[in-house]
Amino acid sequence: MRVLDFLENWVNPYINYSDSDVPPNRIWPFMNSFFKPFRKIMALNVATSFATAGAEVFLIFYLGRLVDLISKSSPSEFWSNYAVELIIVVVFILILRPLIQTIDTALIKNAIQPNVAALGRWRSHQHVLKQPVGWFESDFAGRIANRVVQMPAALGDLVFQVMNAMTFTVAYMVGAGILLANAHPLLLIPLSLWLILYVALLRWSLKRVRPAARASSSARSRTLGFIVDSYSNINSVKLFSHTQRETDTATGIFESHRQTYMAENRIVTAMDAGLVLLNGVLIVSIVGSALYMWTNEITTVGVVASAGALALRINSMTGWILAALSSFFRSLGVISEGMETVAQPIHMQDVDAAGDLNLDAGQIVVRHLSHHYGKEAGGLKDLSFTIKSGEKVAVVGRSGAGKSTLVKALLRLFDAEKGSISIDGCDISTVTQESLRANIGMVQQESMLLHRSIRDNILYGRPDASEEDLIAAAEKAQAHEFILDLEDSAGNKGYDSQVGERGVKLSGGQRQRIALARVILKDAPILILDEATSALDSEVEAQIQATLNEMMVGKTVIAIAHRLSTISEMDRILVLDKGEITEIGSHDELLKLDGQYASFWKRQSGGFIGE
Known part of the structure; x- marks a missing residue:
């Protein structure tokens, strides 16, 4: 557990950083600004991914060697000559290999993913809060919130796909090439031809996945924005008897979301169909080539076994790789869409030499x-x-x-x-x-309260105020008595009771008096x-x-x-x-x-x- 504690706290996502009112507007520099604190961990994770892939290739190599040893030896000769070697391999399989894979998983799942998402949300929220009021008035609050939450999560997913899938795949393909070349160089021909066709399939597919993923992400944000808008204004919906109207409008928005999602999935289905065909060609060509060489006494039966195992492993792995790459570009689509909000320059900035x-x-x-x-x-x-x-x-x-x-x-x-x-x-x-x-202290005609406790709302005027000052402000605003009678659904009472979103659990007069208490406590000139x-x-x-x-x-x-x-x-x-x-x-x-x-x-x- 101490190791996990260390990994989880290796990078502090809330550490001070060099903030910019004009974030990068291109996707790779934008992502790099979030990944900088994680470079050392990522480098270590690349190394463990290569080690994990190497261990997998070694097992397939050793399977072929084991078949050759068994076919050339009697049981007594086999155990007499190779018992120590087998013990070493068993120790590798039971201790060293799990240790490498555990470190690899812990780095990505415990040290990188949650902290990248937390850092991204914290910095994005901090940036968005700097925008002027008019900027918020021109968009759905739900869509802004969705982008602030989902974009950093996509950053974490993208890192996972790069580290867990792509790095592993590169290392595995290199190892597979070495293994086949060591068995016989001619076995590289079917693997190379398959790899060329596989890359061509990926290029065709991923060229279409990214714009489709961005459209789907945009539709999801629009859907969430519409739903939040309807729920936030539920009183108007009910008072004007427009439940059915809202449902009808939502149907069109939901259908648009469904169409973009289906368009994205059509590409995935086409990718899968092409992949199944290519993998069939891979298995037949590699195993067939190995059998042909064994028939002509060019290779051993162990090479046939390891080549077959390798082909089957690549077959199962390529589906995972394709899904990972699809997820990678889907995450890029979410990040690209989120940048429309999070990467916007601050529309109204303080001058460079601004003082208090x-x-x-x-x-x-x-x-x-x-x-x-x-x-x-x-x-x-x-x-x-x-x-x-x-x-x-x-x-x-x-x-x-x-x-x-x-x-x-x-x-x-x-x-x-x-x-x-x-x-x-x-x-x-x-x-x-x-x-x-x-x-400046201001009391508005329509007082909006935060969905927090009465205490938090009043202390918003002066967070360091004492309890005595808090109560005195409430008394001056004629709010203290009704506050003491409040109790929310969770059992919180008095100043600890929650006011609901925008203070909806209170009457208009009560909200106004809480707002007055807040300004009284602020005591601005x-x-x-x-x-x-x-x-x-x-x-x-x-x-x-x-x-x-x-x-x-x-x-x-x-x-x-x-x-x-x-x-x-x-x-x-x-x-x-x-x-x-x-x-x-x-x-x-x-x-x-x-x-x-x-x-x-x-x-x-x-x-x-x-x-």
């Missing part, structure tokens, strides 16, 4: 900011304004006015097409994204509130509003609101329309102006801005 944002006062200055998402209109148009340190500014406007775009720009979830945003005189494009967002109390009932909202007022003291605050009653006490109100600032001032000033904000105030029904 060190906030002093929290003043925000926006200068000529424009962003249209690559289009001619929409988004933001030439915004310029300043939010003083500790000032509380509300942003209002109709749907599509640019409020969310402005918030995303402040958080640098994208790089603006024109203009700049500075915090305390520092352009946010010149600091690290991590440090920027570490200084800049606070963004996007309808922070929208999911709360009136009684709880009044309590939370008092907490928010307390939170806002000494912070720079930006509040996005549709209910104007929640922002009338802000220092200033900024009105957006079609991406432009149309009005700016206090609540009273804007009412006196009798413009768009005043119109909103007069027309709002139930406290919401009319369309």
Whole structure:
């Protein structure tokens, strides 16, 4: 067990490495970036594969020798002359050969495969997490996850096929050639002709397997993405009575997956049929040639026996080799498809000399900011304004006015097409994204929670917080009491209970209060509130509003609101329309102006801005 412990921990898959925001976009350099830590183990594994193949060829050679010895000796002469030799061979078969094969298997199964997969997943996940939010919004979460998980597993399978099949095969064919040449050089002719035809069959087959495998892998990712999308939005499926519609759509996707899989298997079937024919030719030609030579007293009966055994062994081995090569190229297809996600350059990178944002006062200055998402209109148009340190500014406007775009720009979830945003005189494009967002706390209108415990979700705001700070934040968010009453299906209670995917086990108000507790615990100097109390009932909202007022003291605050009653006490109100600032001032000033904000105030029904 100590040997296995050593092999399993020979390479640490989570060790620090030289990361690149622009991974190799060609398959072999890409794979090499994952295999570098395993080069020594792989070299040793090549040696043990050659030794294993050599042991197999030796056994066939010795079978022929044993037949010759028996045919030329009486029993007494045989045991008298060759007993020691037989004992040595028995020791080799029972001790040395199993030891070589065990080391060979342990290297690939214990030292390489699981660690290659773990290293690949860890690095791929780390790389994907660096992508901007917009990158995730343009693809299925299920497809991204499938590629992050399956691509590294395919890397491990590929290493196994190379080490366990291809290396062994090369060594075995070399040994077989030496054995036949030693028996009689003419026996190399049928083996060489067969090898040429076998390579031709492989080239024909594998040229078609790789694109078919990639298409099948892509179809599998699309299928998984569709299923995850349906399950993640099961409430919508049920509320709109679209179970049958989802089933019908899934049928088409599943059928597409079936067709690509069948196309791949047709190639495998053709390969198998050709292989069976070739192997029949191999057996007949090698054994027939050996029999012909024995008949003419050119070789011994032992050569016939070893040649026949070798032909039968190659016959059984070639099917395994073909399956291994098919798996090899199938793995290449999975890796190639996975690279479409994992090998994409980071779409929004920190500049080379980016430093951390060190906030002093929290003043925000926006200068000529424009962003249209690559289009001619929409988004933001030439915004310029300043939010003083500790000032509380509300942003209002109709749907599509640019409020969310402005918030995303402040958080640098994208790089603006024109203009700049500075915090305390520092352009946010010149600091690290991590440090920027570490200084901003945000409560969204739709609060998403991680499928973890209540404790983990709140501590996401400040992982090193004490238990006392955790509970204090929950109490301020009016969440502590209902948290204590929670219990999940596994029996976890209170702060240890699981919230379900995206927090589905909690009500909207409960999720919002957990999200508030998380931001309270983070205690960032800049606070963004996007309808922070929208999911709360009136009684709880009044309590939370008092907490928010307390939170806002000494912070720079930006509040996005549709209910104007929640922002009338802000220092200033900024009105957006079609991406432009149309009005700016206090609540009273804007009412006196009798413009768009005043119109909103007069027309709002139930406290919401009319369309």
